[in-house]
Amino acid sequence: QVQLVESGGGLVKPGGSLRLSCAASGFTFSDYYMSWIRQAPGKGLEWVSYISSRTGYTNYADSVKGRFTISRDNAKNSLYLQMNSLRAEDTAVYYCARDRGTCAVDYWGQGTLVTVSS
Amino acid sequence: QSALTQPASVSGSPGQSITISCTGTSSDVGGYNYVSWYQQHPGKAPKLMIYDVSDRPSGVSNRFSGSKSGNTASLTISGLQAEDEADYYCSSYTSSSTYVFGTGTRVTVL
Numbered sequence: 001q002v003q004l005v006e007s008g009g010g011l012v013k014p015g016g017s018l019r020l021s022c023a024a025s026g027f028t029f030s031d032y033y034m035s036w037i038r039q040a041p042g043k044g045l046e047w048v049s050y051i052s053s054r055t056g057y058t059n060y061a062d063s064v065k066g067r068f069t070i071s072r073d074n075a076k077n078s079l080y081l082q083m084n085s086l087r088a089e090d091t092a093v094y095y096c097a098r099d100r101g102t103c104a105v106d107y108w109g110q111g112t113l114v115t116v117s118s
Numbered sequence: 119q120s121a122l123t124q125p126a127s128v129s130g131s132p133g134q135s136i137t138i139s140c141t142g143t144s145s146d147v148g149g150y151n152y153v154s155w156y157q158q159h160p161g162k163a164p165k166l167m168i169y170d171v172s173d174r175p176s177g178v179s180n181r182f183s184g185s186k187s188g189n190t191a192s193l194t195i196s197g198l199q200a201e202d203e204a205d206y207y208c209s210s211y212t213s214s215s216t217y218v219f220g221t222g223t224r225v226t227v228l
Contacts, residue, residue, distance in 0.1 A: 035217070044121070045156070045164065045207050047217040059216050062119060095163060102152040103211040104169035111163060 002026040002107045004096045009112030016086050016116070022079040022096030022109060030054065030074040033099035036081045038092035039111075046092070049081065050099055064090075086116045122147065122208055122220035129226040135196040138223045140208035141189060146218055148189035152211035155184055155193045159204045167206075168193060195225070203227045 008020040020036070036048040049060045049070040058070050069082040079096055093111040100106060123141040130136040140147065140155075147153055153171045156164040166175050168184035171191065181196045191210070195202055208220035 037219075044222040045158075045209075045219045047209070047219060050217070059214075061216060100169065102170060103209050103217045104152070104154045104166060105156075105164075105209075106166045106169070106175060108163035108165075 002098065004098065004107060004109035006094065006096045006109045006112040009094065009114045011115045011117065012086055013118050014087060014116055017082070017084045018086065018114060020081040020083065020094055020096075020112060020114070024077045024079065024096075024098070027098070027107075029072075029077040033101040034070075034072060034079045035097045035099040035105055036070060036079075037095045037097055037105065037108075038090075038114075039095070040089075040092040043092075048094070051079070052101070083114070086114075088116050090114060091116050119146075119212060119214065119216060119218045122210060122218055124206075124208060124220040124223045126221070127224045127226065129228055130195075130198045131228045132198055132200065134198050135194060136198060136225065138193045138195075138206055138208075138225070140191040140193070140210075140220045142191075142210055142218070143189055145213040146189075146210040147186065147191050149213060150211045151186070153184065153186060153191040154209045155182075155191075156207045156209070157202075157204045158207065164207065198227055200227050 035050040067085045096109040097105040098107040155168040158164040172184040
């Protein structure tokens with residue numbers, strides 16, 4: 001069955017960096033777009049970024065553009081999110097998700113909490 | 119990119135039907151047949167309920183249906199059940215090739 005397991009979350013100071021990872025299994029990873037989606041405590045969902053299946057085309061929400069970088073390693077069935085210049089408003093649970101490429105995210109990980117605080 | 123507009127809350131009695139709206143613009147909801155709906159129970163990851171406006175993933179009850187008219191998409195839950203009580207979010211593809219989520223709707227089963 002499809003499994004997505006995030007890691008790398010934690011507490012970081014404003015201005016700091018963090019790298020999230022997502023290990024995928026149960027499907028042909030290289031066939032799918034992948035997305036990162038976040039949810040601030042008590043708030044709604046916010047799409048962060050996606051990466052295409054083979055060409056590696058990427059796109060970002062305006063709120064993270066220039067600070068976050070999404071990448072993937074199809075040989076390792078892994079997705080990453082490099083987060084730099086972190087701000088308090090980046091505090092959220094970050095979900096790794098399988099993406100059909102048409103804004104249809106059909107499998108989600110359990111999420112990893114990122115807290116940005118001094 | 120502004121969030122799509124959803125009502126904050128919708129409620130209904132067991133067995134009734136309810137509809138949740140999701141209003142965007144011609145640059146997102148109105149411009150593409152790429153609207154999805156998600157259900158999220160407290161403390162859980164979201165679950166895809168509807169994609170491409172009206173398609174249901176395998177395993178999702180046919181009590182859930184989606185539609186779109188102009189810049190507004192809708193999710194209808196028929197035969198409301200206690201387990202349907204959750205938060206619901208719409209999302210859409212946009213003209214910038216990004217995605218945007220709705221503000222979210224809390225569904226309460228009375």
